[in-house]
Amino acid sequence: MTVLRNSAALLGAMALMATAASAEIKVGFIGSLSSDTGLSTLRGAEMAIDELNASGGVLGQQIVLVKADTGEDVTEGVKAYEFLAETEEVDFIISGSIDDVSLGWMPRMQEFQIPTLDTWTSYVGIIDMIVEDYDSMRPYFMNIASDEALATLYIDFGKDVLKEKMGWDSVIILAEDTAFGGALTGLVTEALAPNAGIEVVDIISYDITTNDFAPLFAKAEASGADFIYLVSSVNSQVVSSQYVKLQVPMGMTGVNVAALGQEFWEDTGGAGGGISTLSPVPSIGFALDPVNAAFLERYQARYDTRPSVPHFNGYNAYHGLKQAMAAAEEAGGFELDAWVPAMEKQDSVFKKDGEMWLRWGWWGNDEIEPRTGRTYPHNVRFDITEPYDDGAPSMVVIQWYEDGTNAVVYPDKFKTGEFVLPSWVKK
Amino acid sequence: MGLRWYHFALWAGFIILMYAMPDLVSKGTLRTFIFANFLAIFAISWDVLSGRTGYISFGHPFLIGIGAYTTAILTKRFDVAIEISIPIAVVVTMIGSTLFILPALRIRGSYFALVTLAFMELIYQLVQVIRPDLTGGTRGMSGIETLTRGAVNGYYMSLSLMLAVAISMWLLMRTRVGTALSAIGMNEDSVQGSGLSTTRLKLFAFLTGAFVAGLGGAFYVHYLGSIAPRALFDINFVFTIIVAALIGGSSTIIGPMVGAFFLTYLLEYLRPFLPGAERYFIYGGIALIIYIYQPKGIYAVVMQAWERLRSGKSA
Numbered sequence: 001m002t003v004l005r006n007s008a009a010l011l012g013a014m015a016l017m018a019t020a021a022s023a024e025i026k027v028g029f030i031g032s033l034s035s036d037t038g039l040s041t042l043r044g045a046e047m048a049i050d051e052l053n054a055s056g057g058v059l060g061q062q063i064v065l066v067k068a069d070t071g072e073d074v075t076e077g078v079k080a081y082e083f084l085a086e087t088e089e090v091d092f093i094i095s096g097s098i099d100d101v102s103l104g105w106m107p108r109m110q111e112f113q114i115p116t117l118d119t120w121t122s123y124v125g126i127i128d129m130i131v132e133d134y135d136s137m138r139p140y141f142m143n144i145a146s147d148e149a150l151a152t153l154y155i156d157f158g159k160d161v162l163k164e165k166m167g168w169d170s171v172i173i174l175a176e177d178t179a180f181g182g183a184l185t186g187l188v189t190e191a192l193a194p195n196a197g198i199e200v201v202d203i204i205s206y207d208i209t210t211n212d213f214a215p216l217f218a219k220a221e222a223s224g225a226d227f228i229y230l231v232s233s234v235n236s237q238v239v240s241s242q243y244v245k246l247q248v249p250m251g252m253t254g255v256n257v258a259a260l261g262q263e264f265w266e267d268t269g270g271a272g273g274g275i276s277t278l279s280p281v282p283s284i285g286f287a288l289d290p291v292n293a294a295f296l297e298r299y300q301a302r303y304d305t306r307p308s309v310p311h312f313n314g315y316n317a318y319h320g321l322k323q324a325m326a327a328a329e330e331a332g333g334f335e336l337d338a339w340v341p342a343m344e345k346q347d348s349v350f351k352k353d354g355e356m357w358l359r360w361g362w363w364g365n366d367e368i369e370p371r372t373g374r375t376y377p378h379n380v381r382f383d384i385t386e387p388y389d390d391g392a393p394s395m396v397v398i399q400w401y402e403d404g405t406n407a408v409v410y411p412d413k414f415k416t417g418e419f420v421l422p423s424w425v426k427k
Numbered sequence: 428m429g430l431r432w433y434h435f436a437l438w439a440g441f442i443i444l445m446y447a448m449p450d451l452v453s454k455g456t457l458r459t460f461i462f463a464n465f466l467a468i469f470a471i472s473w474d475v476l477s478g479r480t481g482y483i484s485f486g487h488p489f490l491i492g493i494g495a496y497t498t499a500i501l502t503k504r505f506d507v508a509i510e511i512s513i514p515i516a517v518v519v520t521m522i523g524s525t526l527f528i529l530p531a532l533r534i535r536g537s538y539f540a541l542v543t544l545a546f547m548e549l550i551y552q553l554v555q556v557i558r559p560d561l562t563g564g565t566r567g568m569s570g571i572e573t574l575t576r577g578a579v580n581g582y583y584m585s586l587s588l589m590l591a592v593a594i595s596m597w598l599l600m601r602t603r604v605g606t607a608l609s610a611i612g613m614n615e616d617s618v619q620g621s622g623l624s625t626t627r628l629k630l631f632a633f634l635t636g637a638f639v640a641g642l643g644g645a646f647y648v649h650y651l652g653s654i655a656p657r658a659l660f661d662i663n664f665v666f667t668i669i670v671a672a673l674i675g676g677s678s679t680i681i682g683p684m685v686g687a688f689f690l691t692y693l694l695e696y697l698r699p700f701l702p703g704a705e706r707y708f709i710y711g712g713i714a715l716i717i718y719i720y721q722p723k724g725i726y727a728v729v730m731q732a733w734e735r736l737r738s739g740k741s742a
Contacts, residue, residue, distance in 0.1 A: 033702060033703040033704070034703060034704055067702040068698070068702060069698075069702050069703050069704065071704060073657075073658070073661075073663070074567070074653075074655045074657055074658030075651075075658045075664075078651060078653075079458075079462065079695070082455070082458040083455065083458075083695070083698060086453070086454045086455040086458055086578060087453065087455030087456075087458075087699075088455075099566050100565065100566045100567055100655040100657055100658070103566055103567060103653055103655065104567075104569070104651070104653045104655055104658060105653075106569045106570070106652075106653060107569060107570065107571075107573060107651065107652025107653055108652075110570075110652075111576055111577075111652075125566070125569075126569075129569070129570060133570075182555070182556060182565075
C-alpha cells in the first residue's frame, strides 16, 4: 500500500512539474547564428529575456528562447519559421533576417499569425504589404527605419557634406557586381547625385572575388572625378584595405558593410582609416544615452566573442522584445486582437542631455510622414527632418580614422567627429 | 515491362502508409515531409535527365526556376489563374530545356556539367537585372498565391504530386525507352550502333526531366508563397538535389525518394540539438560513410541486405 501511495505521489509530482514546465512563454529567434548581425539580434533578445525573467517573467511565467538558424538561406528561413511555429509552438518570434529571407518566411507569418518582430530587414516593400493587407500582416512589426527613409536622409548627406562641405562636383562609382551593388548604384545615379548636383563620370563594376584593386583605382583616378563612391557588401575589407595601402589620391565614401562592425579595424589589419559608410542607428561611434550606454556595458561584460559591439539590430532586439512582452502583459497574452493594439502603443523614448536621442515607438497606422508623404504602419518611428525631435534619425554616416577610432560624421546633431579626407589625399 | 504483383503491393502499402501519416505524426513533422516530397520530385527529375543518360547536369535549378518564376509572375503580376499558369509554366520549362540539348549534342562529361552550371548562373543574374518589376529582382517575390493552407493540406498536395511523378516515371523507365535511356548512360556509342537515335532519346530524357522539374517548381512556389533567386539558383540547392539522388541510389525511382527523405529528415531532426551550421558536418559525415560503404546508395544497401537474407534462408 505504501509503495502504491508513494508511486501515486511521485506521479502527481511529475504531473505538476510537467504543468509547470509547459507554463512558459516561448520566444523563437530566427536568423543567422554565424553572422555578426544575426548574433546581435540573438544576444539583444537573450539579454532582454534574462532581465525579464529575473524580475519575475511575463504573465507570471518564465520566458524561454528557442533558436532556429537560417544560415541566411531563404528556404532554410521558411523551414526555420515552420519549426518555430509548429514544432516549438512559440508565442512570439524575433527575427534577425536579411531582406529576401524575411520575404521568404512572410507567407508563413501570414498563415500562422504569430506576433513577429523584424530587427534587421528594412525593405519598405514589407511595410507596403501591411498598408495593402493589414489584417493578415498585423502580427508583423519592423523596428528599423525602412530603406526609403534611410535613403531620403542619405541624399541629404550628399547635398550637405559631399557637395557643400567638400565641394565635390563629380563622382566615379566603384560597385561590386551583385544585386546589392546594382540597387545602390541606381540610388546614387538616380537620386543622390542629381539631388546633390554631382555628376556621375563613370561606373566601374567589379567582381566580388577581385583581389587586386590597383587597376580599378588607377582607372578611377584617371577619370578625373573628385571622389570615389564605393558600394561593397561582400569582402568589403579587401577593397578598403587596398585603398589605404595604395594611398589612392582621392576621397572615397559610400556603403561599406564591413565598416559597420567594431571588428573592421582588425579585419583590415589596421588599414581602414578614411573609410566611411552609412549605418542605421545606433551605430559604432554613436554617442549613446545613459540607458543604452548601460546596455552596451552589460553586453560587453557578458559576451567575449565578436561582435564586441552589437550592431544596431542588437539594440532593436533588446528594446523590441521588452516592448512585445510589455504588450503581452497589458493584453493578457499574445492573442492578436488584444496584443496588436497594445504593441502599437509601445513607445520607448531615450533622451540625452534633455534632447530626443533614440526612440523605439511606432508610426500611427494612418499617420503620414511629412517628408515622404506616406504612411509607415508597424515601422519604427524615425525622423528624417532636422532637428530630429520626433524620433531617431533613419541613419547616420560613420567614418573610420587613421588611428583606428571611428565617429559619426552626419547628421550634425549626432556627430562625434568630422568627415575628413585621409592624410595622403591632397585637398 | 516486367511488372509483378508484389510491385503493386509494395506501392499500395507505401501509399496507404503515406496517406495515413497525418494521423500518426505531428504537424511539424508533416512540414518536413512536404519539403522531402518536393526534394524527391526534383531528385527524380534530375535522375531522369542525368542519372539515366550520364549527362550530369549542375544546372537543374535552371529548369525548376523557369517553372517557378513563370507561374509566380503570371499569377502575381498578371492575375492568371493557377490552373492555367502551372501548365504554361511546365511548357515554358520544356522549351527552356531544349537549351540543354544543344551542348549535349556536342559535349559530355564534365564539360556538359559546366555548361549547365553556366545556364544556372546566367538565369540567376538575369532574373535580378532584367525586368525586376516582374521578377522582384534580388529580393524576389512574396505573397504569391498558395494552393493550400496548413500542414495537412500541404502534405496531401505534395504527396499526391510526388506519388504521381514517381509512379509515372517508374512505369516509364520500365518501358523499352527507359531501358534505352539507361543504355545511353552505360555506352552511348553502342546505343547508336544498334540503330537507335541517341539524339531523339536524349531529347526525350531532357524534355521528360524538364516536365517534372517545371511541374515540381511550379507547385513548389505555390506551396512556399514566395520566391527568391538566391533560394533557387544556388549551388547548395544543386548539390542537395544531386546528393539526394546519389545517396539514395541513382538510375532508380525509389533511390532519389529515399535519398530525399533521408537528407531532409536528418537535417531537421538535428535542428533542435544543433541549431547552427554544425548540422551540416554531421550530414556530410554520414553521406561520406554511406558513399564509402556503398557508392550505389542506400537502395543498393537495402537490396544487398535483402539478397543476403534470401540466400541465407534458401541455404
